[in-house]
Amino acid sequence: MAAIWWSMLGSRGVLPAAFSITTGVLVAAIQRHGAIAVPLGIAGAVFILLQVLAPLQTSLSANLGDRTAAFLYDELTRACVEVPGIGHLEDPELAADLQTARDFDRGISGPPLSLSLDFIATGLVDLIAGFAQAAVLFGFAPWAPPVLAGSWLATHWLLRESGVWRDRNTDEVKHAQRDADYAYRLAVDPPAAKEIRVFGLSDWVLDRFIARRRRLHQLQYLATRMRERSVLASLLVVLAANGLVFWALSNAALHHHLGIGPLLVYSQAAVGTALIAFGGLNWALDGAAAPVAAVARLKAAMAGTRTVASGDRPATGMPAVGITFKNVTFAYPAAPGRPVLGGLTLDIPAGSSLAIVGQNGAGKTTLAKLLCRLYDPTSGVIEADGTDITTLDLDSWRSQVTAVFQDFVRFELSLRENVAPRGAPEDVVRGALGEAGAAGLAELDTVLSKGYSGGTDLSGGQWQRIALARALTAVRLGAGLVLLDEPTAQLDVRGEAEIFERVLAATRDRTTILISHRFSTVRQADRIAVVEDGVVAELGSHDELMELGGRYHTMFSLQAQRFATGTPEEGEEEVVFDVLG
Amino acid sequence: MSSASGTFEDTAIDELPPALRSMWRLCRLGFEYEPALMGVAFVLTLVAAVPDALLALWFKLLGEGLLEHRPTLLYVAAAGLGASAVATWFLQTVSTRLQRRFRDKVTIALESHVARLQASVTTIAHQERPEYLDRLSVLRDQVFTLDHMYMSVFSTAGWIVRLAVTITLLATVSPVLILLTVFALPTVAVTSWRPVVEREAQEQGGQADRLARHLFLLSTTASSGKEIRVLGTGRDLAARRRSAWEQWYGPLAAARTRSSAWYAAGWAIFAAAYVGAIVLVSAGPHASAASAILVLAAGARLSSYVGATVGEIGFLRGIWMDGSRRLAWLEDYAARAAREADQPAPSRITEGIRFSGVTFR
Numbered sequence: 013m014a015a016i017w018w019s020m021l022g023s024r025g026v027l028p029a030a031f032s033i034t035t036g037v038l039v040a041a042i043q044r045h046g047a048i049a050v051p052l053g054i055a056g057a058v059f060i061l062l063q064v065l066a067p068l069q070t071s072l073s074a075n076l077g078d079r080t081a082a083f084l085y086d087e088l089t090r091a092c093v094e095v096p097g098i099g100h101l102e103d104p105e106l107a108a109d110l111q112t113a114r115d116f117d118r119g120i121s122g123p124p125l126s127l128s129l130d131f132i133a134t135g136l137v138d139l140i141a142g143f144a145q146a147a148v149l150f151g152f153a154p155w156a157p158p159v160l161a162g163s164w165l166a167t168h169w170l171l172r173e174s175g176v177w178r179d180r181n182t183d184e185v186k187h188a189q190r191d192a193d194y195a196y197r198l199a200v201d202p203p204a205a206k207e208i209r210v211f212g213l214s215d216w217v218l219d220r221f222i223a224r225r226r227r228l229h230q231l232q233y234l235a236t237r238m239r240e241r242s243v244l245a246s247l248l249v250v251l252a253a254n255g256l257v258f259w260a261l262s263n264a265a266l267h268h269h270l271g272i273g274p275l276l277v278y279s280q281a282a283v284g285t286a287l288i289a290f291g292g293l294n295w296a297l298d299g300a301a302a303p304v305a306a307v308a309r310l311k312a313a314m315a316g317t318r319t320v321a322s323g324d325r326p327a328t329g330m331p332a333v334g335i336t337f338k339n340v341t342f343a344y345p346a347a348p349g350r351p352v353l354g355g356l357t358l359d360i361p362a363g364s365s366l367a368i369v370g371q372n373g374a375g376k377t378t379l380a381k382l383l384c385r386l387y388d389p390t391s392g393v394i395e396a397d398g399t400d401i402t403t404l405d406l407d408s409w410r411s412q413v414t415a416v417f418q419d420f421v422r423f424e425l426s427l428r429e430n431v432a433p434r435g436a437p438e439d440v441v442r443g444a445l446g447e448a449g450a451a452g453l454a455e456l457d458t459v460l461s462k463g464y465s466g467g468t469d470l471s472g473g474q475w476q477r478i479a480l481a482r483a484l485t486a487v488r489l490g491a492g493l494v495l496l497d498e499p500t501a502q503l504d505v506r507g508e509a510e511i512f513e514r515v516l517a518a519t520r521d522r523t524t525i526l527i528s529h530r531f532s533t534v535r536q537a538d539r540i541a542v543v544e545d546g547v548v549a550e551l552g553s554h555d556e557l558m559e560l561g562g563r564y565h566t567m568f569s570l571q572a573q574r575f576a577t578g579t580p581e582e583g584e585e586e587v588v589f590d591v592l593g
Numbered sequence: 594m595s596s597a598s599g600t601f602e603d604t605a606i607d608e609l610p611p612a613l614r615s616m617w618r619l620c621r622l623g624f625e626y627e628p629a630l631m632g633v634a635f636v637l638t639l640v641a642a643v644p645d646a647l648l649a650l651w652f653k654l655l656g657e658g659l660l661e662h663r664p665t666l667l668y669v670a671a672a673g674l675g676a677s678a679v680a681t682w683f684l685q686t687v688s689t690r691l692q693r694r695f696r697d698k699v700t701i702a703l704e705s706h707v708a709r710l711q712a713s714v715t716t717i718a719h720q721e722r723p724e725y726l727d728r729l730s731v732l733r734d735q736v737f738t739l740d741h742m743y744m745s746v747f748s749t750a751g752w753i754v755r756l757a758v759t760i761t762l763l764a765t766v767s768p769v770l771i772l773l774t775v776f777a778l779p780t781v782a783v784t785s786w787r788p789v790v791e792r793e794a795q796e797q798g799g800q801a802d803r804l805a806r807h808l809f810l811l812s813t814t815a816s817s818g819k820e821i822r823v824l825g826t827g828r829d830l831a832a833r834r835r836s837a838w839e840q841w842y843g844p845l846a847a848a849r850t851r852s853s854a855w856y857a858a859g860w861a862i863f864a865a866a867y868v869g870a871i872v873l874v875s876a877g878p879h880a881s882a883a884s885a886i887l888v889l890a891a892g893a894r895l896s897s898y899v900g901a902t903v904g905e906i907g908f909l910r911g912i913w914m915d916g917s918r919r920l921a922w923l924e925d926y927a928a929r930a931a932r933e934a935d936q937p938a939p940s941r942i943t944e945g946i947r948f949s950g951v952t953f954r
Contacts, residue, residue, distance in 0.1 A: 035890075038885070038889070039885055039886055039889065042880060042882045042885045043660065045880075048875055048876065052868065052871060052875075055868075055871070056864065056865075059864050059867060059868070060861055060864040060865075062896075063861070063863065063900075064857035064860050064864075066900065067853050067856040067857050068857055070853065071849045071850055071853030072853075075846045075849060078842055078845075078846070082838050082842065085834070085838070086834075088809075088813060089809055089812045089813060089830075089831045090831055092812055093812050093813075093821065093827030093831055094827065097822075098815055098818045098822065101813070101814065101818045102815045110813065114810070164682075167682070167686075171686070196704065199709075199711060199712040200707070200708055200711045200729075200732075200733045201733065206717060208712055214709070214712035214713050218705060218708055221704070221705065221708060222705050225701045225704065229697050229698070229701060233694070233697070243687075250679050250682065251679050254678055254679055255672075257675070258671040258672065258674055259668075262658075262670075262671040265659050265667060266659075266664055272659055272660060275655065275656075275659055276655070276656065279652065279671070280652070280890075282674070282678070283648060283677070283678045286678045286681065286682055290682070381819065384819065384823050386818075410825055414823065415820060415823045417816075417820055419816040419817070420820060421817045421820045421821065423811070424803070424804060424807045433824050433826045434824065434825065434826060463800065464800050
């Protein structure tokens with residue numbers, strides 16, 4: 013498709029010159045009263061091509077633009093999913109680029125590629141057409157093309173300062189841009205809508221926006237305004253060159269060096285050379301090239317963050333004995349100086365359940381990420397049945413693990429695919445749905461989003477049951493390690509306790525790790541680990557820890573007091589206190 | 594004033610206001626904000642159209658000057674050609690700059706206007722309900738559609754001036770040549786029909802497009818990235834994204850290709866008429882090379898002017914006008930909200946607040 017696009021571009025570029033020549037020949041034939049059928053036929057054919065190629069290329073540009081965008085989206089998707097860890101997706105340095113690249117073809121910061129390519133084609137066609145017409149003038153005089161084409165080309169150079177805003181990356185510009193955008197978003201986007209009205213902030217937000225926007229415009233105007241001298245110089249240059257060429261043409265014609273045919277050919281070519289000033293690499297190219305560069309940059313950067321590598325040992329049947337954290341230290345790549353885990357040691361016997369509690373940022377979710385090998389420890393080892401999990405084949409290990417995170421995935425796919433994304437027999441799917449308390453929510457083939465034919469929307473609580481059913485399906489298919497990272501935060505306390513009871517029953521012979529803030533749920537686990545400052549501060553059963561009278565006892569008592577006054581129903585808003593905070 | 598039966602939000606979302614009226618309202622708004630710049634930019638756009646359209650006349654005079662051995666006419670025509678080429682460039686450059694200046698300034702005013710409208714409506718349904726969000730998404734994220742409308746209107750006026758001059762020139766050779774415009778009508782018809790067909794194809798693939806976007810976001814977002822890796826479905830999602838995109842793209846690409854073939858066929862009809870016009874002036878008993886030159890030059894320009902006019906109107910109708918309709922709707926919505934809440938708020942609550950038979954959905 014790209015080859016056809018370029019061929020069309022070239023053809024459209026030379027056709028105006030061909031048309032100038034054929035019309036000159038035709039007029040000469042008319043003047044001679046000679047046969048006009050052949051020149052008329054050729055001129056007609058060239059004219060038809062001139063007319064039909066443009067719309068055909070517009071359509072081709074739209075398709076090519078869409079395909080290019082799809083290619084870039086594919087590249088970006090692959091770059092994101094093929095890295096086995098998720099460090100590249102959580103890297104704050106890549107986040108801004110990734111956000112821009114994600115939206116590049118949404119028409120937010122410029123036209124989508126399906127439109128841009130046609131703008132680009134138009135600029136290039138004009139440029140080629142201008143040079144092709146200038147080339148025709150070689151037939152008249154060798155000096156004419158450089159003079160005329162050179163003068164039109166000079167306008168690009170003389171007006172270069174006003175064409176591009178070169179200093180747009182200064183702190184002042186960036187600041188004004190960011191501030192204006194922020195104020196605009198405050199005014200028009202939903203999140204701030206309520207408070208802006210309640211506190212009467214709309215005028216304040218708007219004044220702020222207008223002030224920043226005006227400043228931004230002022231900076232842009234000063235940088236790109238037309239300089240009178242440049243405009244005048246351009247005007248003089250092109251006037252002189254055109255005057256010279258047209259004077260020479262008239263002179264040659266008057267002195268019988270040019271007949272009507274050649275005079276018309278060269279005159280048309282001389283006028284057509286002006287297209288050089290209009291054509292070129294226009295603004296659309298800048299916008300269209302930016303995502304290509306961003307995706308290439310991201311691909312290289314993401315490949316460079318490949319910190320998780322697969323081993324080669326099979327993980328079938330693991331964990332049969334247990335999971336062991338041995339002096340595990342971990343810091344996120346973006347903050348290497350602030351370790352989240354600082355020498356954590358923990359044994360989790362296979363077939364038991366362990367609840368992890370701790371204040372926000374204590375490293376609870378990090379433990380789950382390390383077990384899933386989304387990251388590897390900075391130092392120390394995590395072993396499954398005595399084998400370092402980094403030596404295990406990654407796919408094999410992950411097939412033994414199932415996890416439900418707080419921000420679990422809501423696939424806009426059928427219920428069946430939500431519960432078993434990699435496929436499972438129907439009885440397994442239905443069984444898992446039943447265990448998660450989600451039987452009868454929808455038909456298995458119903459799409460779980462109203463944006464699709466026959467689709468349906470689920471409440472937050474219902475979605476959580478679907479996510480649990482997904483984990484239970486994996487358990488039924490052989491996963492031995494179940495990680496539940498606050499998967500039921502949108503259920504009320506009773507609902508969560510009930511669900512966890514079901515999950516524990518369904519995963520009785522598996523190793524289950526639960527992260528939760530709710531002690532009514534946590535207490536059901538065989539053992540509870542209190543994580544503080546990156547290490548296990550307390551470990552034991554509910555009764556043991558209560559007897560110990562330490563941090564767990566304090567936390568549990570505080571929460572129990574609160575709930576003694578009554579608990580909210582499912583669906584009602586509930587404040588969950590982080591009692592460790 | 595509030596009605597007893599409920600608020601202005603109770604009814605289903607209204608239809609968008611009519612296109613032409615909305616466009617006129619937006620033009621008036623632009624004039625209100627930047628009268629001088631808008632006026633000068635518009636006039637300059639029209640003036641910039643003239644030298645280009647006069648090229649055909651200069652070519653004809655050039656031919657006459659040579660064939661009738663009139664050196665002065667030949668020099669004047671040659672100077673006219675050079676001057677037209679330079680003036681076209683110069684006026685367009687200056688006019689584009691003025692337009693940009695106008696656009697930049699009016700954009701600030703329009704963005705403020707849109708932000709003020711959205712922020713000043715006392716309720717937040719338009720910022721929370723999906724149907725309102727969909728309607729206003731263009732104004733939230735693509736305010737440029739509003740200021741581009743002015744440029745589009747200016748350009749269309751410029752092309753119409755060129756068309757008028759060119760048709761007049763053709764009529765000086767033979768009034769029959771005005772009929773050339775009739776042969777351009779198929780392209781006009783196809784231009785009106787194309788966006789409809791392509792938009793239908795696009796809308797039919799809406800679900801597939803939505804799914805492709807959803808899968809793309811899942812694949813490239815950290816929050817979903819965790820579970821996708823554990824599930825081991827990353828590559829599958831990438832493949833499904835592509836397949837969903839193909840489902841959207843296939844029919845759309847076919848519709849585009851079909852409609853562009855029809856469009857090209859329309860142009861082929863015009864081209865045939867153009868050839869016929871040349872035969873008419875070059876093969877008849879009163880055949881003249883100068884007339885043939887004018888028809889060749891003006892006819893060729895006529896086609897590009899018709900194409901540009903029709904294309905610009907297509908953009909105007911398809912994209913830019915849509916923004917003005919949404920703005921007009923928002924203005925009406927905000928005005929209605931203000932009308933229905935015109936009682937002064939009490940300086941202090943003395944008796945309390947009572948909910949009386951309140952329903953909400």
